[in-house]
Amino acid sequence: MNFTEDNALVQTWVRVVKNGQYEKEQVPNIGNLRDIVNSVLEAKA
Helix, strand or coil: CCCCCCCHHHHHHHHHHHCCCCCHHHCCCCCCHHHHHHHHHHHCC
8 A cells, every 4th residue: 555645644643753652663564654654754854
């Protein structure tokens, strides 16, 4: 499955990682989910 930055699941994981509820390493490695979440987080840093 390919996720995009606009996907609700990606946005949810970005939010919980930014809030400190989860670490980047805890994002599930499903399709490209972890890669997209990490790229969004780096772009917003």
